Amino acid sequence: MKTLTMPSFGADMAMGSIVKWNVKPGDQVAKGDIIASIETMKGLIDMEVFDNGTIVALIADEGDEVEVGRPIAELQLSNEEYSDNKSEETLLREGSPNVAVNSSSSINKIPVSDASAGQTVTNKTSLETTDSLNKNVHVQITQQPKISPAARTKAIRLGIDWRLLPKGTGPDGALLLDDINIAKKTLAKPGSGHVKDPSEAMREAIAATVSQSKRDIPHYYLQLDIVLDKALKWLSIHNADLDPNKRILITAVIFSAIARALNAFDAFNGFYRDGHYQPADSVHLGNAISLRQGGLMVAAIHDAQRLGLVDLMDKITDQVTRARKGGLRMSEMQDATVTVSNLGDRGTDSIQSIIFPPQVAIFGIGRPRVMPWVIDNKLSCATIVSISLAADHRVSDGHSGARLLNKINKLLQTPEKLI
Amino acid sequence: MNKNQSIKDLVCKLILDIAPEADMQNLDPNEELREELDLDSMDFMNLLDSIAKQTAVNIPESDYSKVNSLQALTDYIASRS
Numbered sequence: 001m002k003t004l005t006m007p008s009f010g011a012d013m014a015m016g017s018i019v020k021w022n023v024k025p026g027d028q029v030a031k032g033d034i035i036a037s038i039e040t041m042k043g044l045i046d047m048e049v050f051d052n053g054t055i056v057a058l059i060a061d062e063g064d065e066v067e068v069g070r071p072i073a074e075l076q077l078s079n080e081e082y083s084d085n086k087s088e089e090t091l092l093r094e095g096s097p098n099v100a101v102n103s104s105s106s107i108n109k110i111p112v113s114d115a116s117a118g119q120t121v122t123n124k125t126s127l128e129t130t131d132s133l134n135k136n137v138h139v140q141i142t143q144q145p146k147i148s149p150a151a152r153t154k155a156i157r158l159g160i161d162w163r164l165l166p167k168g169t170g171p172d173g174a175l176l177l178d179d180i181n182i183a184k185k186t187l188a189k190p191g192s193g194h195v196k197d198p199s200e201a202m203r204e205a206i207a208a209t210v211s212q213s214k215r216d217i218p219h220y221y222l223q224l225d226i227v228l229d230k231a232l233k234w235l236s237i238h239n240a241d242l243d244p245n246k247r248i249l250i251t252a253v254i255f256s257a258i259a260r261a262l263n264a265f266d267a268f269n270g271f272y273r274d275g276h277y278q279p280a281d282s283v284h285l286g287n288a289i290s291l292r293q294g295g296l297m298v299a300a301i302h303d304a305q306r307l308g309l310v311d312l313m314d315k316i317t318d319q320v321t322r323a324r325k326g327g328l329r330m331s332e333m334q335d336a337t338v339t340v341s342n343l344g345d346r347g348t349d350s351i352q353s354i355i356f357p358p359q360v361a362i363f364g365i366g367r368p369r370v371m372p373w374v375i376d377n378k379l380s381c382a383t384i385v386s387i388s389l390a391a392d393h394r395v396s397d398g399h400s401g402a403r404l405l406n407k408i409n410k411l412l413q414t415p416e417k418l419i
Numbered sequence: 420m421n422k423n424q425s426i427k428d429l430v431c432k433l434i435l436d437i438a439p440e441a442d443m444q445n446l447d448p449n450e451e452l453r454e455e456l457d458l459d460s461m462d463f464m465n466l467l468d469s470i471a472k473q474t475a476v477n478i479p480e481s482d483y484s485k486v487n488s489l490q491a492l493t494d495y496i497a498s499r500s
Contacts, residue, residue: 149439239480244467247480249460290459292440320461344459 002051004073006066007038009045009333010297014205016040017065017161018072027055029075034329036072041156043291044326045333053077063164146174154180213357217272218393221352224405226412227375228368228383234415245317250368251342252313254385256418257411258340258363259283259304259312265404267396268361268389269338277360277395282306286336286356287316289323297323298356300336309419343367350386360392426474426500427493433469437462448490474500 006016017039029035029049036047053075060072147155147162148170154177155162165183167173231253239247262269262283270279285304289297299319304312322328341353342365351364366386373382387408391401411418431443434456441456453463471477476496478486486492 236480241479243477244464244471247464249464251460292438317461317464321465346454346459 001056002053002075002077003071004035004049004075006060006068006070006072007047007330007334008068009038009040009328009330013040013068015065015067016045018060018062019044019163021058021062023055023058025055025057029053029055043324043328046327046329048330049075051075051077052079063161065161146170146172148174148176151175151177151180155183158184160184209357210354213354217355217357217360219355219390220393220398220401221388221390222398222401222405223350223352223386223388224402224409225384225386226409227373228385228412231412231415232368232383238419248309248313249316251344251365252309252316253412253415253418254342254365254387254408255285255287255301255304255316255340256307256309256312257408258387259285259301259307260411260418261404261407262338263305264407265400267400268391268404270360270395271337271358272360272392272395273358280337282337284335284337286339286359287319288339288341289320292324297328297333298336298339299323299328299332300334302332302335338362340365350388352388353390355390355392360395362390364388364390423493423497426496427489429473430470430489430492430496433466433473434458436469437465446489448493449488452488452492470496476500 009016018036019039020037021035022033022037023029023035030052031048031050033049034046035049035055038045038047056074056076058073060066060070066072147168151168152162152175155165155175158180160180160183162175162180162183165175165179168175168179170176170179228250232250235248235250235253262285266279267277269283270277272278282303283305284300284302286298286300289299291297299322301307301312301315301319307315319328319332336356336359338359339353339356339362341351341362343351345367347367349369350366353362353364355362364387366388368383368385370381371384372379373384374380375382387405389401389405427448434441435443438456438458446452446455452458458466467478474496476499478495482495486495
């Protein structure tokens with residue numbers, strides 16, 4: 001038997017609400033099935049299951065707000081031996097970067113032993129996934145009241161579950177800001193004082209993670225100014241005749257160079273836990289996506305070093321869209337082996353970031369800017385991007401960090417090879 | 420004039436689809452659009468994509484500097500549709 005707990009989708013997540021269960025007691029589930037939709041400060045997330053088995057009980061009800069790490073369901077594993085070995089190991093799934101707030105999560109890693117069986121499961125999963133996604137859409141349309149974005153933000157900030165409120169005063173019964181203010185007064189009754197404000201809880205969770213990182217990880221920082229002109233010129237030719245949705249952004253080119261360079265630098269891609277460093281097998285590049293309502297979401301681009309630029313760009317676009325509108329998968333939220341923080345083209349010239357434990361490195365990409373630059377002993381104009389690296393000195397040294405940044409630079413000078 | 424206004428309305432609607440919290444009422448149409456509404460390069464690309472689908476006007480990268488305000492963007496589409 002295994003207890004499934006409210007997963008963490010980031011160090012700044014303290015609570016989650018079950019919006020919809022896709023399973024009921026007695027249902028068989030397979031690894032990868034989406035068993036629930038969870039509403040967080042960051043929108044709707046699809047929760048996957050990481051084992052094959054049967055749902056025994058649902059501990060949390062739809063609409064319940066549950067702290068990260070608290071039990072929400074019981075799962076009978078189909079492989080009992082595996083269950084006996086792992087049931088007490090209510091630690092992180094290997095590969096998850098969430099520590100501070102997620103230490104009691106019970107998502108375990110499935111050993112991949114039988115390739116043919118895995119294939120069958122995969123086929124079945126994709127069918128069920130489509131089905132459950134359809135159900136989700138249906139539920140959202142029929143059960144959730146309409147609400148204005150401002151009212152929704154306010155409700156979340158106040159910790160009011162707006163899905164449980166009566167119809168509002170807007171068009172089609174939509175909830176407006178005033179409705180939330182009224183609901184706040186109605187709900188403000190004695191005894192509810194112990195409920196933590198979600199935005200306060202999020203701030204506390206962020207504080208815990210970054211404090212732990214700064215306390216435990218001896219960071220060192222490097223930065224390299226990289227000439228982007230070759231990459232930009234190549235991109236402008238590539239994008240010239242393409243529809244907007246087929247165009248590749250410079251971000252994707254930089255991500256690709258980072259992922260490919262990391263492939264040969266083990267000491268920057270993996271996890272440091274309990275005094276021991278374990279390099280990862282593949283580069284799951286965490287993309288720190290800023291959300292409109294504030295806060296950050298890190299979505300992992302799986303096996304980024306193997307993706308060509310077109311696929312990588314598709315993946316980034318898809319994930320940014322889902323991060324902002326809801327529908328990121330749990331595995332995307334938890335698998336990152338290294339993180340990239342990208343300020344975009346309207347940010348500042350550079351950023352020095354804090355490592356996201358148990359990862360051991362984080363890159364910061366500044367705003368590309370046109371500057372006077374000396375090329376071949378001549379002063380000219382060049383577009384420069386400052387890429388920084390913050391890395392864990394317990395695992396690597398500045399010398400190898402510098403080699404890694406120089407490798408990224410080299411890859412960016414031959415963009416045609418990244419396609 | 421009517422045509423320009425309806426294009427501007429359409430562009431405003433498409434922006435709100437991408438950035439629901441954008442304050443279109445108080446947007447100065449001649450100010451830098453992305454700066455004012457905090458649209459990143461991904462948002463902007465999505466906006467151009469929906470404009471291309473709705474108006475059949477495909478704005479190439481080389482013309483990005485000509486469409487950096489709401490007014491400029493509206494005029495650009497109007498002159499080509």
